[in-house]
Amino acid sequence: MSASIKTPKSLQRSNRIVLLWTVPALFFYIAFAIIPLFVAVYLSFTQWNGLSPAVWVGLKNWIALFSDAVTGQSLLLTIEEMCICWIVQTPLSILIGVFMAGSQRYRSVLSVLYFLPLLFSAVAIAITWQSLLDPNFGLIDSLLKSIGLSAVAQDWLGNPSLAFYVVLVIISWEFIPFHALLYLGGARQIPKELYEAATIDGGGRIQNFFAITLPQLKYTIITSTTLILTGALTYFDLFWVTTRGGPGYATNVLPLQMYITAFKNEQVGYGSMIAVVLAAFGIVLSFILLRFTGFSKMSSQLEGL
Amino acid sequence: MTIQQDKIEQNRRGRTLSGTTVNKQPGQKPRSRRIGLGEIFPAILGLIWLVFACYPIVYMLFTSLRPQADIYKDIAWSFPSHPTLDNYTTVLSNDFGTYFANTVFVTVLSVLIILAVSLLAAYAISQVRNRFTQSVFNLFLLGLAIPLQATIIPIYAIVSDLHLYDTLFALILPSIAFGIPLSILVLVTYIRDIPNELHESMMLDGAKHFRILCTLVLPLARPAIITVIIYETIQVWNSFLFPLVLTQSQEVQVLPLSLMNFQGQFTTNVPAIMAAVFLSATPIILLYIFGRRQLLGGLVAGFSK
Numbered sequence: 001m002s003a004s005i006k007t008p009k010s011l012q013r014s015n016r017i018v019l020l021w022t023v024p025a026l027f028f029y030i031a032f033a034i035i036p037l038f039v040a041v042y043l044s045f046t047q048w049n050g051l052s053p054a055v056w057v058g059l060k061n062w063i064a065l066f067s068d069a070v071t072g073q074s075l076l077l078t079i080e081e082m083c084i085c086w087i088v089q090t091p092l093s094i095l096i097g098v099f100m101a102g103s104q105r106y107r108s109v110l111s112v113l114y115f116l117p118l119l120f121s122a123v124a125i126a127i128t129w130q131s132l133l134d135p136n137f138g139l140i141d142s143l144l145k146s147i148g149l150s151a152v153a154q155d156w157l158g159n160p161s162l163a164f165y166v167v168l169v170i171i172s173w174e175f176i177p178f179h180a181l182l183y184l185g186g187a188r189q190i191p192k193e194l195y196e197a198a199t200i201d202g203g204g205r206i207q208n209f210f211a212i213t214l215p216q217l218k219y220t221i222i223t224s225t226t227l228i229l230t231g232a233l234t235y236f237d238l239f240w241v242t243t244r245g246g247p248g249y250a251t252n253v254l255p256l257q258m259y260i261t262a263f264k265n266e267q268v269g270y271g272s273m274i275a276v277v278l279a280a281f282g283i284v285l286s287f288i289l290l291r292f293t294g295f296s297k298m299s300s301q302l303e304g305l
Numbered sequence: 306m307t308i309q310q311d312k313i314e315q316n317r318r319g320r321t322l323s324g325t326t327v328n329k330q331p332g333q334k335p336r337s338r339r340i341g342l343g344e345i346f347p348a349i350l351g352l353i354w355l356v357f358a359c360y361p362i363v364y365m366l367f368t369s370l371r372p373q374a375d376i377y378k379d380i381a382w383s384f385p386s387h388p389t390l391d392n393y394t395t396v397l398s399n400d401f402g403t404y405f406a407n408t409v410f411v412t413v414l415s416v417l418i419i420l421a422v423s424l425l426a427a428y429a430i431s432q433v434r435n436r437f438t439q440s441v442f443n444l445f446l447l448g449l450a451i452p453l454q455a456t457i458i459p460i461y462a463i464v465s466d467l468h469l470y471d472t473l474f475a476l477i478l479p480s481i482a483f484g485i486p487l488s489i490l491v492l493v494t495y496i497r498d499i500p501n502e503l504h505e506s507m508m509l510d511g512a513k514h515f516r517i518l519c520t521l522v523l524p525l526a527r528p529a530i531i532t533v534i535i536y537e538t539i540q541v542w543n544s545f546l547f548p549l550v551l552t553q554s555q556e557v558q559v560l561p562l563s564l565m566n567f568q569g570q571f572t573t574n575v576p577a578i579m580a581a582v583f584l585s586a587t588p589i590i591l592l593y594i595f596g597r598r599q600l601l602g603g604l605v606a607g608f609s610k
Binding site: 131286 | 421601
């Protein structure tokens with residue numbers, strides 16, 4: 001007891017010292033994430049070719065944005081990408097996640113294989129699919145030709161009206177296993193009693209799915225949606241490797257437009273403006289979606305501990 | 306105390322893995338072997354997804370074993386008629402070892418520093434609860450919403466100013482910064498779970514914070530530490546935009562970038578490209594084979610909350 005009376009002062013001192021332990025992490029984080037974010041905002045008001053000193057031009061870049069058809073189209077394409085990614089990936093991921101959560105032995109064997117796409121980098125996936133889709137020796141066109149559909153066979157990534165959707169298929173292939181993994185975790189946490197009770201009440205499989213499984217997965221759906229939308233907003237690797245934004249501007253999403261403007265066309269100021277649009281879009285989106293759950297739920301959870 | 310530790314350990318294991326374990330409850334009788342009628346429909350859909358999810362990877366493997374001369378002759382979806390490992394030797398004799406070593410260096414150093422600084426900060430944030438640590442924590446959480454793509458231009462400028470452009474350290478510094486937020490979130494959530502009494506009793510015994518960190522927090526937070534290591538390893542190993550923008554010469558190339566360059570260099574030697582793709586993922590594939598649960602748990606890290 002006597003010790004606990006003595007401690008506060010020495011404890012306070014040692015607690016003050018331990019606050020310094022946050023410094024190394026803060027240093028790296030501020031220097032290479034927070035400061036760059038503010039520098040990007042500053043650069044968005046300048047004209048700079050990357051070599052000679054940057055020139056302050058005020059709102060010029062921002063005004064130019066409104067008459068820039070290429071960037072405007074990138075923005076629309078990115079929004080379309082976000083919508084399609086969500087519409088395609090969410091239902092499939094839920095179905096596959098719930099499927100894997102079943103207790104049947106064959107399902108756990110299948111899940112081991114379902115996760116294989118997670119092991120490869122976006123570049124590896126892009127290159128593999130490029131070869132799969134190759135019009136000369138690729139798997140898809142060979143298959144089509146062998147079943148007599150050679151009329152459908154074509155250069156999938158070279159067709160301006162198809163390339164974008166083909167890349168979205170590859171993106172879905174890459175990310176559905178991850179989101180299915182989230183839903184698998186969510187579905188496993190649904191109490192079995194809920195299903196037992198419903199089955200006694202005469203609920204069928206499909207009925208149970210809509211009455212119990214989906215509502216119980218609410219928070220997983222919000223988490224997964226946040227990740228799909230912010231992910232689609234910033235997705236760069238696969239587009240760059242497979243199409244470089246082409247043919248024409250057919251797959252030129254916002255991150256590509258930023259990269260090309262800043263690093264290929266050397267309009268660093270204008271590229272920074274696009275980067276700021278991206279960041280603002282992403283941060284606002286995460287916060288809107290996290291309002292539903294996320295931080296507030298997470299910190300309230302933490303407070304209880 | 307050891308009993309208590311075991312208990313905490315058990316609790317945690319149950320919780321963190323609940324999402325990813327294969328159902329293996331001992332004592333549970335095996336369900337009826339025969340797949341019931343209501344099971345046929347999901348089973349068929351499950352098999353269709355299996356083909357879609359896995360065939361591209363099977364194709365990658367088959368093609369990597371095919372002699373280059375056979376890619377137009379062989380049937381694209383079948384096992385090669387003259388399997389060979391030549392493509393692997395071609396890849397390995399083309400500086401693949403250097404790129405592999407570069408990637409290992411960048412990944413190991415980044416992950417070690419992320420882990421060290423995040424542990425220190427997470428300890429301070431969870432042990433001292435005042436307005437300062439709360440705002441520091443919130444600042445780190447904000448980092449989860451910052452898209453890396455939006456900061457790439459200033460990072461390029463900063464790295465050039467530091468004369469680090471085209472070195473491996475150019476990749477390490479920003480990788481650390483962007484690895485910190487999620488690592489701190491995972492570690493803080495976990496360390497806050499450690500019962501306060503354990504910590505207080507050590508304080509009363511006059512233990513310094515560093516000793517508490519080493520003897521109490523490190524062993525108890527092991528699952529969280531493993532999660533952080535796995536998640537960040539995959540992130541850094543697969544990262545593409547940083548190397549694309551921040552490096553140039555061959556000596557400092559990392560794997561994802563080298564894959565893209567292999568593609569340019571080998572163009573028609575598709576089997577060699579596929580061999581390179583497969584080899585680039587070997588560490589993660591090994592991790593999947595020997596620690597599937599940890600790998601999958603690490604992937605969903607802070608997201609499943």
